[in-house]
Amino acid sequence: MPRPPATFATARLVARQPGADDAAAVLAAYAGDPAVTRYLSWRTYDRVEPLAVFLRECVAHWEKGDGHLAWLLCLKGTATPIGSIGITLEGGGRAMFGYVLAKKFWGRGMTAEALTFLTDWALAQPTIHRAWAYCDAEHLASVRVMEKAGMVREGVLRRWQICPTLGPEPRDCIVCAKVK
Numbered sequence: 001m002p003r004p005p006a007t008f009a010t011a012r013l014v015a016r017q018p019g020a021d022d023a024a025a026v027l028a029a030y031a032g033d034p035a036v037t038r039y040l041s042w043r044t045y046d047r048v049e050p051l052a053v054f055l056r057e058c059v060a061h062w063e064k065g066d067g068h069l070a071w072l073l074c075l076k077g078t079a080t081p082i083g084s085i086g087i088t089l090e091g092g093g094r095a096m097f098g099y100v101l102a103k104k105f106w107g108r109g110m111t112a113e114a115l116t117f118l119t120d121w122a123l124a125q126p127t128i129h130r131a132w133a134y135c136d137a138e139h140l141a142s143v144r145v146m147e148k149a150g151m152v153r154e155g156v157l158r159r160w161q162i163c164p165t166l167g168p169e170p171r172d173c174i175v176c177a178k179v180k
């Protein structure tokens with residue numbers, strides 16, 4: 001498996017590995033905001049400690065070099081997280097992405113900037129042939145982020161993901177990918 005870069009930079013963002021001591025800042029920036037978690041598979045956090053546990057798991061994934069490898073996104077020149085993006089390197093030459101940004105920064109093209117960098121990185125690896133992501137079928141802003149990163153809509157994954165903020169039923173998702 002190729003090893004994603006520990007850090008990367010785009011025009012406006014720096015992506016770095018998380019640590020448990022980022023928990024309070026992540027909670028304040030986005031993980032405690034129900035507008036952010038609306039279409040996500042995880043519930044809004046209301047305390048620092050469970051988030052620190054999750055971030056320790058992220059550190060462990062980086063140490064082992066497998067599973068979902070997540071970066072924290074910071075504005076260039078700062079170390080304060082405003083979002084996160086992650087990659088899962090799956091068997092069969094596939095790279096899957098997930099992303100989240102603090103509401104204050106929505107609509108400025110920043111998520112697409114980070115996703116474009118990682119999509120390009122993934123497809124530059126000889127062994128990766130498919131860069132893909134999915135989102136709730138109602139989440140058209142996220143579909144647009146994927147399209148801006150060069151992915152195209154492939155179809156609907158029916159009853160694919162539960163969004164606990166919206167209820168207990170699995171919901172349809174739109175899948176997008178860029179392949180080579």
Ligand SMILES: CC(C)(COP(=O)(O)OP(=O)(O)OC[C@H]1O[C@@H](n2cnc3c(N)ncnc32)[C@H](O)[C@@H]1OP(=O)(O)O)[C@@H](O)C(=O)NCCC(=O)NCCS
Nearest residue numbers: 036099100101106107108109110111112135140141142144
């Ligand atoms: C979805 C999310 C990642 C978008 O991030 P962002 O940085 O605001 O995205 P960008 O600014 O790069 O692009 C958003 C695009 O969606 C478009 N858009 C926004 N709301 C839209 C809507 N309701 N319908 C259609 N398009 C919409 C914007 O116009 C923009 O496209 P454009 O540049 O062509 O005008 C951000 O809202 C977020 O983090 N939400 C919470 C977490 C989440 O849902 N993550 C994704 C899980 S799949």
